[in-house]
Amino acid sequence: MSYLITGGAGYIGSHVVRALREAGEPVVVLDNLTTGIADRVPEDVPLVVGSTLDRALLDRTFAAHEITDVVHLAAKKQVGESVEMPLHYYRENVHGLQTLLEAMAAAGVGRFVFSSSAAVYGMPDVDLVTEDTPCAPINPYGETKLVGEWMARAVGKAHGISTACLRYFNVAGAATPELADTGVFNIVPMVFEKLTEGAAPRIFGDDYDTPDGTCIRDYIHVADLADAHVAAARRLAEPGPVRDLTLNIGRGEGVSVREMIDLICEVTGHQGVTAQVTPRRPGDPARVVAAADRITRELGWKARHDVREMIASAWAGWGLRGRH
């Protein structure tokens, strides 16, 4: 048996590859390297360079590597870009998933872990977002993740594929500096960039209905997130009925943008830097914090790393920039 990790050369996927290998599982990576980096894939892990849209390649890969389980992370993930290029997002994220599920059903693959996102919830008006909070995505990226969940569950039911949809909250940090996120799309690297330039980090709006007026998010260390994939994959592999899991992956702890920027400045040695408040960024919900207890109940998984560790490990990776 082998795991196929789509998107395994990406930021999160490379952590999942590492965690599954450390758990003793054989893994194969399929990645088209559009945002992935081949060097992130360990030398002794087979890397199939190609797209989830390539059905013939998928069929060959399933047969050649005797794939029994799939962890699907390959996707486009930039919210703003998804608004500009919705068809591209639907093609890569939805049609890519459809093609993958078709190949899985044909090959008799029985287990599937899917990278979903808190983006499926849209603008949740609740203190803690449970898995039963209604899904109402507000951008094409979130829509592709919700449609992906629907498709995965329906196909799982019809074809006897045990499925786990994992809804990640705000991911940060790195297990080792080489595996750090190279994109500058989220608050942690965006603040690093400003600090490195000697500029003021920006707060996108301080007039939200929150205690300090800035948005609140739930940050999760990528190494914890990777461990959650191992726990989910293990559960699906246990004997028993076909499973259908939907799980939030967060820490259940809200951190405001102002708190986050203060902590980043402290951890990176930029005390005394003052953030600049700019207008709100369109589409930002005031508060998105996970009710994170279902996954603990279901899988016994719990996050181990705090926000300070996320920042410190991301900063160590930031120091390697330009050397890739």
Ligand SMILES: NC(=O)c1ccc[n+]([C@@H]2O[C@H](COP(=O)([O-])OP(=O)(O)OC[C@H]3O[C@@H](n4cnc5c(N)ncnc54)[C@H](O)[C@@H]3O)[C@@H](O)[C@H]2O)c1
């Ligand atoms: N980073 C986050 O904050 C976050 C939050 C929620 C969900 N997610 C989801 O987690 C997954 C991984 O995200 P990431 O942050 O590691 O992004 P990433 O861009 O680093 O990784 C995505 C990987 O998939 C590959 N890829 C993209 N389209 C492909 C295709 N059609 N065929 C084969 N390979 C393809 C890319 O080359 C890349 O290696 C995505 O599904 C994303 O939507 C990420």
Ligand SMILES: O=c1ccn([C@@H]2O[C@H](COP(=O)(O)OP(=O)(O)O[C@H]3O[C@H](CO)[C@H](O)[C@H](O)[C@H]3O)[C@@H](O)[C@H]2O)c(=O)[nH]1
């Ligand atoms: O320089 C910055 C960067 C971000 N922010 C704020 O920081 C918060 C977090 O922003 P991120 O861009 O880091 O993350 P988001 O919460 O917007 O979105 C992330 O989490 C979502 C799920 O909640 C989706 O998964 C999405 O893909 C992922 O980027 C937001 O209030 C944003 O306005 C700032 O104030 N200044």
